[in-house]
Amino acid sequence: MSSAAGSNTLFVARNIPIPGHRENDIILQFADQLKAAGVGVEIAYPAEWMPVPSGLLRGIRRAVAALPNRFESHGHRVRVFRYLRLPGLQYSYALAGHFRGGRVEPTPDWIHAHYVLPDGIMARTLAHRLNRPYAVTVRQGDMRKWQQLHVRSPLVRSFDKVLRGASSVFTPSTTIAAELAERGIDATLLPHGMTLPSVERSPIEPSPDGLTVFAAASLLPLKQLDWLIDALPTVPEISRLTLAGDGPERNRLVDQVARQNLGDRVCFLGAVSRDEVLRQMSACDIYALPSVRETFGLSYLEAAACGCAVMACRHTGVHGCFEEDQEMVFCEPDRDDAIAVLARLCRDTALRQRVASGGRKRVETDYTWPRVIGRYLSTVTGMSAP
Secondary structure: OOOOOOOEEEEEOOOOOEOOEOOOOHHHHHHHHHHHOOOEEEEEEEEEEOOOOHHHOOHHHHHHHOOOOEEEEOOEEEEEEEEEOOOOOOOOOOOOOOOEOOOOOOOOOEEEEOOHHHHHHHHHHHHHHHOOOEEEEOOHHHHHHHHHOOOOOHHHHHHHHHHHHOOEEEEOOHHHHHHHHHOOOOOEEOOOOEOOOOOOOOOOOOOOOOEEEEEEOOOOHHHOHHHHHHHHHHOOOEEEEEEEOOOOOHHHHHHHHHHOOOOOOEEEEEOOOHHHHHHHHHHOOEEEOOOOOOOOOHHHHHHHHOOOEEEEEOOOOOEOOEOEOOOEEEEOOOHHHHHHHHHHHHHOHHHHHHHHHHHHHHHHHHOEHHHHHHHHHHHHOOOOOO
């Protein structure tokens, strides 16, 4: 393909919102941007069929079992590829290449799998069937599965075949790119893109007595939001910590605040809209999310774009994409170090101002959608069929 405009791609993507289950829409945002660039996008959803009575299914598995052959997600029509998923990780996706979903029309110019398992197995099958190239994005969840597979698991070979058969391997994380390089696989760094927020940087509630810290995340153990609460007794410079999001850790975090008598300094917003998240980001001094497991972390970009200083963990997510102590600050995935780094950021005004300014400029330069889409299309237009 000499030009991407007028071409078509098929996304095989399980990480999208479906009826009955909420999920982030970053892949659909990506599809929107490709369409704006003149590329046709079809989307296929890998729907697992579990050999158990439907009445025993809960959560996302129940939602998947109830899917029609086609549905709509955020304005995108989605077709369903159905496959038999076996119990247990070691064999779970062994039959993903034997899926049903009808003919793919129009024939795509390339196929893009947004995970290795099962998306990549399906994409590889389709690529050989249609004589088309395919790309695959490797995310943190893929790497965890790869590390957990036994040497004799049939999925070890499938994983390797998907990656080595792809015309392009993408990842949004420098950490994952380094891990893949150690296994002899070259990956192109393709971060998430974003539209710069149009919010004004003006405080919601001015706080002359101290700094305001904000975090937006699902309340899960891996987000380590308890570290931020633990920082408050030893970092009096923080007048208010605001947490947006909901999840299974909420009650434990609320109890932690009560035990430490921090109710006047911690605010739980619950699940709020993206506009409210951006409004909070535009008002806070520091965005701190010491999550120890992120594929990339779009909220870090949004916070930097809103002009606040951002703190994240090393060896995950955006680490390696922003210059340390110039555009973002990073802590080790360790409670004591996270508290120490947050304290340093609070007490060093010059550092805080420098990373806030530098982070905003880096987002504007490298992470807006036009830059990301241009980088993507320059890669896929040179792909060749297997």
